[in-house]
Amino acid sequence: MKINKLDQDYLKNLTVLYVEDDDDTREQFSEYLRRPVGTLITAANGAEGLEAFIKHAPDIVVTDILMPQVDGLTMAYEIRGLAPTVPIMVITAFEQTDYLMRAVNIGIDKYVTKPVNSYLLFECLLECARRLRAEEQLQLVHEREIQALALKHHKIVATLAGGMAHDYNNLLQAILGYASLAKMKLDPLSESGVHLEHVEQCFAEAHSLGQMLLILGEDNSELMKAGQVTPLFQSTVQSVLLGTPVILTMDFSDDNPGVRFLKNQLHLVFTSLATNALEAMPSGGTLHLTARSVLLTEHDPLPLAPGAYQYLSLTDTGTGISEENLPKIFDPYFSTKQKCSQRGMGLSLALCHTIIMKHGGFISAESVPEGGARFNIWLPVAG
Numbered sequence: 001m002k003i004n005k006l007d008q009d010y011l012k013n014l015t016v017l018y019v020e021d022d023d024d025t026r027e028q029f030s031e032y033l034r035r036p037v038g039t040l041i042t043a044a045n046g047a048e049g050l051e052a053f054i055k056h057a058p059d060i061v062v063t064d065i066l067m068p069q070v071d072g073l074t075m076a077y078e079i080r081g082l083a084p085t086v087p088i089m090v091i092t093a094f095e096q097t098d099y100l101m102r103a104v105n106i107g108i109d110k111y112v113t114k115p116v117n118s119y120l121l122f123e124c125l126l127e128c129a130r131r132l133r134a135e136e137q138l139q140l141v142h143e144r145e146i147q148a149l150a151l152k153h154h155k156i157v158a159t160l161a162g163g164m165a166h167d168y169n170n171l172l173q174a175i176l177g178y179a180s181l182a183k184m185k186l187d188p189l190s191e192s193g194v195h196l197e198h199v200e201q202c203f204a205e206a207h208s209l210g211q212m213l214l215i216l217g218e219d220n221s222e223l224m225k226a227g228q229v230t231p232l233f234q235s236t237v238q239s240v241l242l243g244t245p246v247i248l249t250m251d252f253s254d255d256n257p258g259v260r261f262l263k264n265q266l267h268l269v270f271t272s273l274a275t276n277a278l279e280a281m282p283s284g285g286t287l288h289l290t291a292r293s294v295l296l297t298e299h300d301p302l303p304l305a306p307g308a309y310q311y312l313s314l315t316d317t318g319t320g321i322s323e324e325n326l327p328k329i330f331d332p333y334f335s336t337k338q339k340c341s342q343r344g345m346g347l348s349l350a351l352c353h354t355i356i357m358k359h360g361g362f363i364s365a366e367s368v369p370e371g372g373a374r375f376n377i378w379l380p381v382a383g
């Protein structure tokens with residue numbers, strides 16, 4: 001039977017569990033099922049099959065019904081409780097109504113009788129695979145819609161912040177000017193002179209905060225230069241960790257293509273991410289850097305156009321990010337730190353998100369299973 005390349009490629013990514021108690025039959029059908037799929041796992045009875053399902057989490061289950069210890073339908077019932085959407089195909093010589101009714105009640109997807117027609121068996125397997133692919137595509141569309149809404153939200157915030165920052169800096173400049181004029185008419189050691197000195201110090205802090213807001217709204221794409229970003233990535237993180245108990249490890253591929261970027265802005269991104277990682281490991285730990293080129297397709301769940309990208313990541317062994325905080329991690333002024341008098345708290349990751357977005361890329365955060373957090377960055381390859 002001929003199938004299209006899309007189906008072939010998808011089948012080659014699937015893991016199939018085949019459960020059959022008869023050795024000769026299991027060997028015969030294993031040879032047939034192994035050809036189109038990526039990985040085939042076999043078991044001799046329902047108990048072994050359930051154990052293999054829990055261990056390997058296969059995409060599709062193919063099973064006989066009448067088997068020792070645990071029959072196929074009992075195993076299928078247990079699997080339904082663990083993974084309600086996994087397609088299950090039943091192969092059996094029995095056609096009695098009670099087996100059919102049990103299969104229907106359990107939610108068996110396909111029912112093939114022995115002697116098995118190989119064409120029919122493959123048709124059933126292919127239908128199950130296509131259903132899985134359709135479900136994945138729906139999930140992918142849903143995730144992209146969520147990402148698109150998040151990007152729209154950040155663009156609105158960035159535009160608002162940029163406009164406010166211009167007016168904010170103009171007002172600050174006026175305040176500094178009048179303070180300087182007043183100081184010229186006063187003794188610097190007088191009480192009023194000391195107060196005006198404090199005004200100028202506050203101006204410096206406020207100006208720094210205004211510059212952060214300005215980055216959110218400015219479009220400096222015409223100033224970007226093409227070049228390799230990995231040397232900046234490595235040197236920036238190394239400088240942040242210098243003299244700390246955190247161990248730095250790196251996995252950089254030889255293929256590091258050029259990207260268009262603003263050095264000062266990506267330096268700010270790498271500094272912020274490395275500082276966050278350092279704060280998550282106050283007693284020490286490991287920060288692992290990754291850099292490699294990747295090719296994204298329309299099937300990747302990222303709000304990026306298909307094409308070549310430079311992928312960078314920072315993975316720490318710190319406290320991680322809670323599931324509750326993950327969706328808010330890049331929101332302006334969101335912080336898990338205790339509120340204090342520090343100016344601009346909660347802006348660093350929002351700035352990182354905006355800077356990477358302005359570079360045509362994407363940044364995400366996740367908790368890693370072994371503990372800690374990972375920040376992922378994708379930057380489009382120049383040209």
